[in-house]
Amino acid sequence: MIAGGPRSVVRFAATELGVVALAIVYVLAILPFCPELATRDQAFAALVNAAPLLVLALGQAFALLIGGIDLSVSGVISLAGVVGAMLLTSDGGVLADSSLAIPVALLAMLLMGGVVGVAQGAAVAYWELPAFIVTMCGMMAMGGAAVWLTGGARLGSLPLPLLETVQGDWLRVPVILWVATALAIVCYLLLQHTVLGKHLYALGHNARAARVAGISLGRVTCFAYGASGTCSALAAILYTCRTESATPSFAREILLDAIGAAVIGGTSLSGGRVSVMGIVFGALFITLVGNSLTLLNLDYWHVLMAKGGVILVAALLDAARRGVAGGRA
Amino acid sequence: MNPLLECRKIRKAFAGVRVLKDVDLQLASGQVLGLVGENGAGKSTMMNILGGVLPADDGAMLLSGTPYAPRNPAQAAAAGVRIVHQELNLFPNLSVAENLFLDRIPRAPWGIRRTTLSNQSREILRQVNLDRDPWTPVAQLSTGERQLVEIAKALGAGAKLIVFDEPTTSLTQPEAARLFAIIDNLRGRGLGVIYISHQLDDVLRLANDVLVLRDGVRQACGPAQAFTIPLLIQQMIGRELDHVFPERRAAIGEEIVLQLRNVSRRGVVDDVSLEVRSGEILGIAGMMGAGRSELARLAFGLDPLDAGTVQLGGDMLAVPTPARTVKKGVALITEDRRDDGLLLNASVDDNMLLASWRDHACAGWLRRRAAKRAAAAMADSLKIGGALDRPVVQLSGGNQQKAIFARWLLRKPRCLILDEPTRGVDVGAKDEIYRLIRRLTDAGTAILLISSEIEELLGLADRVAVMRAGRMVGEFARAEFDRERVLACALGQEALA
Numbered sequence: 001m002i003a004g005g006p007r008s009v010v011r012f013a014a015t016e017l018g019v020v021a022l023a024i025v026y027v028l029a030i031l032p033f034c035p036e037l038a039t040r041d042q043a044f045a046a047l048v049n050a051a052p053l054l055v056l057a058l059g060q061a062f063a064l065l066i067g068g069i070d071l072s073v074s075g076v077i078s079l080a081g082v083v084g085a086m087l088l089t090s091d092g093g094v095l096a097d098s099s100l101a102i103p104v105a106l107l108a109m110l111l112m113g114g115v116v117g118v119a120q121g122a123a124v125a126y127w128e129l130p131a132f133i134v135t136m137c138g139m140m141a142m143g144g145a146a147v148w149l150t151g152g153a154r155l156g157s158l159p160l161p162l163l164e165t166v167q168g169d170w171l172r173v174p175v176i177l178w179v180a181t182a183l184a185i186v187c188y189l190l191l192q193h194t195v196l197g198k199h200l201y202a203l204g205h206n207a208r209a210a211r212v213a214g215i216s217l218g219r220v221t222c223f224a225y226g227a228s229g230t231c232s233a234l235a236a237i238l239y240t241c242r243t244e245s246a247t248p249s250f251a252r253e254i255l256l257d258a259i260g261a262a263v264i265g266g267t268s269l270s271g272g273r274v275s276v277m278g279i280v281f282g283a284l285f286i287t288l289v290g291n292s293l294t295l296l297n298l299d300y301w302h303v304l305m306a307k308g309g310v311i312l313v314a315a316l317l318d319a320a321r322r323g324v325a326g327g328r329a
Numbered sequence: 330m331n332p333l334l335e336c337r338k339i340r341k342a343f344a345g346v347r348v349l350k351d352v353d354l355q356l357a358s359g360q361v362l363g364l365v366g367e368n369g370a371g372k373s374t375m376m377n378i379l380g381g382v383l384p385a386d387d388g389a390m391l392l393s394g395t396p397y398a399p400r401n402p403a404q405a406a407a408a409g410v411r412i413v414h415q416e417l418n419l420f421p422n423l424s425v426a427e428n429l430f431l432d433r434i435p436r437a438p439w440g441i442r443r444t445t446l447s448n449q450s451r452e453i454l455r456q457v458n459l460d461r462d463p464w465t466p467v468a469q470l471s472t473g474e475r476q477l478v479e480i481a482k483a484l485g486a487g488a489k490l491i492v493f494d495e496p497t498t499s500l501t502q503p504e505a506a507r508l509f510a511i512i513d514n515l516r517g518r519g520l521g522v523i524y525i526s527h528q529l530d531d532v533l534r535l536a537n538d539v540l541v542l543r544d545g546v547r548q549a550c551g552p553a554q555a556f557t558i559p560l561l562i563q564q565m566i567g568r569e570l571d572h573v574f575p576e577r578r579a580a581i582g583e584e585i586v587l588q589l590r591n592v593s594r595r596g597v598v599d600d601v602s603l604e605v606r607s608g609e610i611l612g613i614a615g616m617m618g619a620g621r622s623e624l625a626r627l628a629f630g631l632d633p634l635d636a637g638t639v640q641l642g643g644d645m646l647a648v649p650t651p652a653r654t655v656k657k658g659v660a661l662i663t664e665d666r667r668d669d670g671l672l673l674n675a676s677v678d679d680n681m682l683l684a685s686w687r688d689h690a691c692a693g694w695l696r697r698r699a700a701k702r703a704a705a706a707m708a709d710s711l712k713i714g715g716a717l718d719r720p721v722v723q724l725s726g727g728n729q730q731k732a733i734f735a736r737w738l739l740r741k742p743r744c745l746i747l748d749e750p751t752r753g754v755d756v757g758a759k760d761e762i763y764r765l766i767r768r769l770t771d772a773g774t775a776i777l778l779i780s781s782e783i784e785e786l787l788g789l790a791d792r793v794a795v796m797r798a799g800r801m802v803g804e805f806a807r808a809e810f811d812r813e814r815v816l817a818c819a820l821g822q823e824a825l826a
Contacts, residue, residue, distance in 0.1 A: 194694055208669050
């Protein structure tokens with residue numbers, strides 16, 4: 001590997017291990033400037049920050065795997081958050097006093113995300129529209145709907161038991177981490193050990209060949225976008241509980257962080273390649289960059305600049321890897 | 330007489346397969362040369378070499394006595410050689426005038442000189458008898474009119490030699506007649522014309538000389554008066570048997586596995602019915618564009634039917650889709666291995682298992698080890714060598730094709746539709762594929778075999794149906810197999826053969 005010269009270095013750098021190495025090198029390099037990064041609190045803070053992003057990136061990975069993209073992330077987060085909060089808030093919520101309020105509301109949020117995703121997938125598959133357009137329209141429409149439903153106001157006064165559970169620890173590890181880890185394991189098993197996973201890969205590699213092989217492109221596409229929508233809704237639950245309120249206009253930058261995490265983790269934007277481990281480290285790495293630069297008292301826009309650079313490097317590595325591994329451009 | 334074009338000993342090979350072997354060709358100014366041959370005889374390659382699309386491996390070309398070796402179509406055009414392709418190369422959203430003068434629009438400091446462009450366009454269009462406003466968008470023209478624009482474009486650019494590739498396939502009768510008049514006119518004005526067509530009567534009517542290619546060899550060449558259609562057909566075929574086709578060991582079954590009734594799709598397939606029994610091979614012959622591949626796609630559910638029904642093992646499929654037909658045990662190997670078959674960057678075993686993951690799973694959960702074992706055993710029995718985890722793109726053409734066969738064999742199909750199954754594979758792999766096909770019919774699989782190699786059809790099939798212009802025009806039982814009659818039928822010349 002080392003004797004192989006620059007090609008092996010490139011190949012290594014673009015694998016999951018490469019992302020880990022990159023993260024370690026980055027931490028070691030930045031540590032002298034902000035030693036707080038190595039404390040237990042900071043480490044946990046980084047992980048907890050990374051968790052919702054990981055959830056989003058895993059969802060995004062389904063769309064990317066089949067050669068599509070899901071831009072509707074911020075729209076789903078806003079709308080699901082608003083829907084959940086409208087059911088739950090003690091400030092006039094629909095289910096405010098019901099004992100079943102919490103599970104029903106959470107289920108409603110996830111279901112909403114899933115249904116919206118499946119609908120977008122159906123539009124992509126059966127109307128043969130570009131995913132970019134469909135999900136962009138989804139983002140705009142749902143973002144708009146969230147503001148319309150709330151009149152632009154934040155919704156707070158969420159039930160305490162829910163906030164305490166999600167913000168709390170279980171076995172001395174934050175619940176948010178458990179959720180993200182469980183999702184990552186589910187995604188890994190789904191992609192590697194099920195027929196559906198194989199069909200998703202096939203669609204990303206060559207949709208025409210997958211169709212000739214008898215794979216129903218419509219169903220697989222609907223599943224991919226449905227999974228992405230459900231993950232966005234799950235992220236909405238996590239964000240809503242962390243901020244203790246639902247924001248009707250959720251920051252759109254989160255989409256770019258999610259795509260960035262997936263790409264850094266070795267997901268190919270042209271479809272057919274994804275790695276759950278890679279995405280885990282990708283999400284961690286993006287969060288680390290943000291956290292550490294904030295700790296260094298850099299401004300928000302500096303952080304954005306740094307993230308942009310990092311994602312570009314990851315994309316370059318991906319392109320280089322394709323060149324090396326495929327033997328063809 | 331000084332020849333306009335002279336080709337000497339043109340050679341060309343693709344991946345070691347020689348498609349042109351020392352072909353000589355002469356054409357004088359004011360002459361029409363008819364170029365005929367079966368599919369795959371080398372006509373298109375010859376034309377692509379003339380047009381600068383492909384370089385010749387060896388040999389020399391002289392155009393008006395000076396060496397001619399175009400490295401791209403633009404150089405060929407600059408030298409005065411133009412090709413009018415089967416699929417016309419016009420921009421439908423631009424006007425006739427813009428298409429005519431695309432690369433040399435008369436300019437003024439403020440933009441385009443519209444009047445100059447109009448007048449020059451009208452002048453050129455008059456030469457091909459096309460009475461149309463030059464500002465009509467090409468999209469509004471009929472196919473025949475577009476072809477005239479294409480010819481006008483060649484004339485406007487000062488062409489000395491025009492090559493027509495199957496120009497009449499999508500023309501109506503009067504449009505074709507008009508085209509012939511124009512070709513006569515071109516000849517009268519001293520241009521050279523090479524006319525490639527399967528319509529042998531047209532060729533004999535138009536051409537001064539006819540050149541027959543067979544398997545990349547100049548088989549015959551002489552004045553058109555010296556040929557008749559049967560004579561041409563005889564020269565086009567009659568190649569030696571170079572494969573031994575394995576004998577069937579099991580009798581054809583009783584059960585009708587695949588049955589098409591009055592299947593149509595507008596513009597490509599017209600009212601076709603057929604049935605294939607278990608263990609039987611039904612071959613489909615026809616020239617390029619006869620609708621054979623389109624028929625296969627309809628039977629498999631890849632394209633929607635405009636009319637007719639598809640029955641599989643007695644079950645009617647209301648709306649066939651690949652997912653449904655595959656579930657019923659149908660398999661399709663298309664002629665386009667790269668786009669319709671392979672996941673190029675995925676591993677060999679993932680490619681082999683693509684259609685049968687479901688069979689190796691329990692409630693959606695894969696039994697990966699069992700699947701890998703099945704793939705490995707199949708690779709073994711088909712002699713696909715090497716590690717199965719490397720990308721399939723690294724395999725040879727023959728092994729890639731075998732991997733796709735393996736994909737369907739793993740499903741034990743009841744009906745297999747093969748479209749040019751031996752295209753682009755070497756001789757050894759060809760024989761293996763023939764044996765494989767025989768093994769399948771011995772196990773009771775019904776096979777619909779489409780091939781442009783008549784020899785392959787006659788060697789393997791139990792019956793051969795012939796398609797022409799989207800219709801079924803003839804059927805031959807094994808006892809009546811005769812290459813010349815099949816080819817004559819495919820060409821629409823059965824009365825003469």
